[in-house]
Amino acid sequence: MEDDWRITLSCIESSDSSFIGYQKSYVNSPITIGRAENNDLIVSDPSASRNHAVLRITSDYSRVFITDMSSHGTDVSGKPVPKGRGSGFTLENGDTIKIGQTVLQYEIQLKSSVQSTMIGQINRDFLDKPPEQAPPEEEPAAPEPVIKIVDETKKSNPVFIAVSVVLLIILIYLIISS
Numbered sequence: 001m002e003d004d005w006r007i008t009l010s011c012i013e014s015s016d017s018s019f020i021g022y023q024k025s026y027v028n029s030p031i032t033i034g035r036a037e038n039n040d041l042i043v044s045d046p047s048a049s050r051n052h053a054v055l056r057i058t059s060d061y062s063r064v065f066i067t068d069m070s071s072h073g074t075d076v077s078g079k080p081v082p083k084g085r086g087s088g089f090t091l092e093n094g095d096t097i098k099i100g101q102t103v104l105q106y107e108i109q110l111k112s113s114v115q116s117t118m119i120g121q122i123n124r125d126f127l128d129k130p131p132e133q134a135p136p137e138e139e140p141a142a143p144e145p146v147i148k149i150v151d152e153t154k155k156s157n158p159v160f161i162a163v164s165v166v167l168l169i170i171l172i173y174l175i176i177s178s
Contacts, residue, residue, distance in 0.1 A: 005061050006109045007031060009041055012096070013103035016044050031055040033099060034070075047072055047100030053081070055091070061110060064091045074099055 009031075010023040024041055032039040034052035043052065049070035057064045065088035068074040068081040075081065075098040081089040091097075097104040 004111045005057060007055065007057070007064065008107045008109070009033075009097075010105040010107070011102060012105050013101070014043075014045065015101040019044065019102070029055070029057040033097075033104075041104075043099055043102050045100035045102040048102060052099050053097070055106075056088075057108075064106075064108060065089065066091055066097065070099075072100060 006025050006027055008023060008025045011019045011021065014020050026040060031041065032051065032054050033041045033043060033048075034050050035043060035045070035048050036050040039051065049072055052068070052070040052072070053074050054067045054069060055064055056067070066074065066076060066081055067085065067088045068083045069085070070083070073080060073083070076089055076091060077095045079089075081087075091106050091108075093106070093108050095106045097106055
């Protein structure tokens, strides 16, 4: 529900001094950020991509993901965000989002009714660790050798059939013409 949450993005650093202090709140997801006019938050930073990043809140309001859609990169509180659709980075209340030379402060406010349905804190320690390598699999046993028996009496190669037909026609022609 739209009234259950509110995301606020505030500009705290920018190459455009008139943008510093700008603040905008959102109650719809996704939220698009970039230089293009069709974005929800337009960043006039020349080092920002036209469609730079997307914020999405999960349906249970437990997480907000940022996806970097740029060619220039996005950092969240000093950590690079993986690029491209299908990848995302979980935002935490108070995180900073750096897009080009512009730094945005991210805040989320949840209604108390929504907060009471969330149990505990989200453990973000896994974001600081590299992915674990899967244990090496045991080598599978070598397959039994397959012995292929070829029946030389059955030739089904199309070239062989064509040559046989041509030779048969020539043979019939020679028999009839003699």
